[in-house]
Amino acid sequence: xxxLARLSLNLITVDHWSLPExxxxxxxxxxxxxxxxxxxxxxxxxxxxxxxxxxxxxxCRGGFFTAPGxxxxxxxxxxxxxxxxxxxxxxxxxxxxxxxxRAARATIAAGIERLLPFAADHGVRLGIEPLxxxxxxxxxxxxxxxxxxxxxxxxxxPHAGVVVDAYHVFWDPRLEDELAAAGGxxxxxxxxxxxxxxxxxxxxxxxxxxGIIDLPRLQALVDATGYDGPxxxxxxxxxxxxxxxxxxxxDIKARFA
Amino acid sequence: xxxLARLSLNLITVDHWSLPExxxxxxxxxxxxxxxxxxxxxxxxxxxxxxxxxxxxxxCRGGFFTAPGxxxxxxxxxxxxxxxxxxxxxxxxxxxxxxxxRAARATIAAGIERLLPFAADHGVRLGIEPLxxxxxxxxxxxxxxxxxxxxxxxxxxPHAGVVVDAYHVFWDPRLEDELAAAGGxxxxxxxxxxxxxxxxxxxxxxxxxxGIIDLPRLQALVDATGYDGPxxxxxxxxxxxxxxxxxxxxDIKARFA
Numbered sequence: 250x251x252x253l254a255r256l257s258l259n260l261i262t263v264d265h266w267s268l269p270e271x272x273x274x275x276x277x278x279x280x281x282x283x284x285x286x287x288x289x290x291x292x293x294x295x296x297x298x299x300x301x302x303x304x305x306x307x308x309c310r311g312g313f314f315t316a317p318g319x320x321x322x323x324x325x326x327x328x329x330x331x332x333x334x335x336x337x338x339x340x341x342x343x344x345x346x347x348x349x350x351r352a353a354r355a356t357i358a359a360g361i362e363r364l365l366p367f368a369a370d371h372g373v374r375l376g377i378e379p380l381x382x383x384x385x386x387x388x389x390x391x392x393x394x395x396x397x398x399x400x401x402x403x404x405x406x407p408h409a410g411v412v413v414d415a416y417h418v419f420w421d422p423r424l425e426d427e428l429a430a431a432g433g434x435x436x437x438x439x440x441x442x443x444x445x446x447x448x449x450x451x452x453x454x455x456x457x458x459x460g461i462i463d464l465p466r467l468q469a470l471v472d473a474t475g476y477d478g479p480x481x482x483x484x485x486x487x488x489x490x491x492x493x494x495x496x497x498x499x500d501i502k503a504r505f506a
Numbered sequence: 507x508x509x510l511a512r513l514s515l516n517l518i519t520v521d522h523w524s525l526p527e528x529x530x531x532x533x534x535x536x537x538x539x540x541x542x543x544x545x546x547x548x549x550x551x552x553x554x555x556x557x558x559x560x561x562x563x564x565x566c567r568g569g570f571f572t573a574p575g576x577x578x579x580x581x582x583x584x585x586x587x588x589x590x591x592x593x594x595x596x597x598x599x600x601x602x603x604x605x606x607x608r609a610a611r612a613t614i615a616a617g618i619e620r621l622l623p624f625a626a627d628h629g630v631r632l633g634i635e636p637l638x639x640x641x642x643x644x645x646x647x648x649x650x651x652x653x654x655x656x657x658x659x660x661x662x663x664p665h666a667g668v669v670v671d672a673y674h675v676f677w678d679p680r681l682e683d684e685l686a687a688a689g690g691x692x693x694x695x696x697x698x699x700x701x702x703x704x705x706x707x708x709x710x711x712x713x714x715x716x717g718i719i720d721l722p723r724l725q726a727l728v729d730a731t732g733y734d735g736p737x738x739x740x741x742x743x744x745x746x747x748x749x750x751x752x753x754x755x756x757d758i759k760a761r762f763a
Contacts (some may be wrong), residue, residue, distance in 0.1 A: 344702075348718040354679070365533055382677040383640035386702035396679040420639040422611070422653040445643035447600075450704055461605040461643055 257282035261481035306479035314360030353390035376412035409434030514539035516740035563736035572615030610647035633669035667693030
């Protein structure tokens with residue numbers, strides 16, 4: 250794959266568009282791969298994406314193993330990924346209930362173990378995504394790449410892997426060592442940028458080049474693991490809704506290249 | 507020391523009071539130790555704190571090694587710590603300039619190495635404080651306890667140590683292992699709590715018990731390193747300014763116990 254051919258647009262970036270708008274605009278812009286979120290889907294989504302000639306790199310998101318009903322919801326997420334032809338279901342693993350991080354981590358491990366056979370039956374790989382530690386209280390007890398890799402290794406199953414998101418992991422002094430040992434466990438790679446000043450915990454991500462993440466270096470480290478799949482652009486920032494659609498997609502392509 | 511005897515009030519918690527007010531109120535409340543910040547000091551501060559019968563646990567803060575003029579400013583901070591009788595100068599090490607975290611970390615290591623002999627001459631220990639990774643862009647390239655400990659070890663000098671702040675490190679899956687190997691390197695311990703929902707990157711800390719940090723467990727891990735010095739309460743939250751002073755200090759004492 251050439252560099253631009255690896256571009257996938259994670260559709261949370263354009264969550265202010267409908268899925269039909271996003272599909273049509275990506276196809277028109279020559280962006281051949283997308284990654285929808287579950288709340289963007291309806292019964293027509295898989296057909297619509299296929300009809301536009303687009304591939305799906307992943308579905309966001311399963312996980313939240315510490316919440317009631319997680320197992321049923323995660324099996325449904327696996328089915329949705331399979332319907333879309335998404336090779337990966339991204340797992341945002343869920344926060345601790347109360348203050349017991351160790352218990353949450355054990356609950357997450359057990360939940361993934363229960364989900365794995367179902368995912369394997371559907372040909373969907375589970376991508377454990379470590380989130381930034383600032384999201385530990387509300388979104389994920391898994392907050393380092395090292396922890397995500399160690400967890401994935403415990404299953405010793407090709408359907409368990411990790412998703413590396415530059416925004417969530419770039420700060421980690423162990424990043425280089427962890428990636429050097431990641432082998433075939435990388436199931437996906439997401440890019441955006443960390444803005445300075447940092448003004449928002451949730452929606453303050455920047456377009457590539459606007460922040461302080463050394464994305465070329467990180468791309469090289471991820472590539473060196475053997476991962477040669479799609480690179481998802483996933484930028485969560487309300488300011489993007491103010492850009493004209495064609496201009497936004499052209500800007501993303503230019504920055505990606 | 508009994509538990510309450512270890513309480514030190516880090517005066518950023520009451521930055522809305524003048525230093526004379528803080529000293530008077532702590533003495534009245536039976537809080538025997540304080541930790542001022544440099545911007546709170548004037549020529550009378552050391553005399554005033556001593557006259558009130560208070561001890562000083564640390565001075566906040568030196569560091570910012572990646573900024574121009576850091577060496578001069580850090581030597582001045584060491585002198586101020588010595589004047590106050592503070593055994594520890596807390597180092598907030600500074601962010602990367604641009605996106606090069608490795609370069610920033612090297613600059614920080616070199617800066618501490620240059621400062622150490624001066625600190626030793628003044629009887630002041632340098633406490634490298636890892637900050638939460640959400641502060642990497644603006645405050646500190648040192649964002650994990652493991653990294654701070656590894657850095658402190660490189661100097662092999664009793665005047666180099668680390669400061670453990672519960673708020674900055676509680677999320678870390680390696681925390682238990684790092685503390686188990688910390689030995690005598692812990693130079694200080696700070697407590698506050700991580701609120702859920704998490705609404706602020708900078709000033710959203712909670713009083714102990716209002717958030718999700720398992721503080722009793724963390725205290726036990728810190729104590730097991732052999733650290734038996736002051737425990738600083740350091741809560742940065744503008745809501746505290748709305749509490750009547752005596753009530754705030756009584757609340758802090760009750761939560762601490």
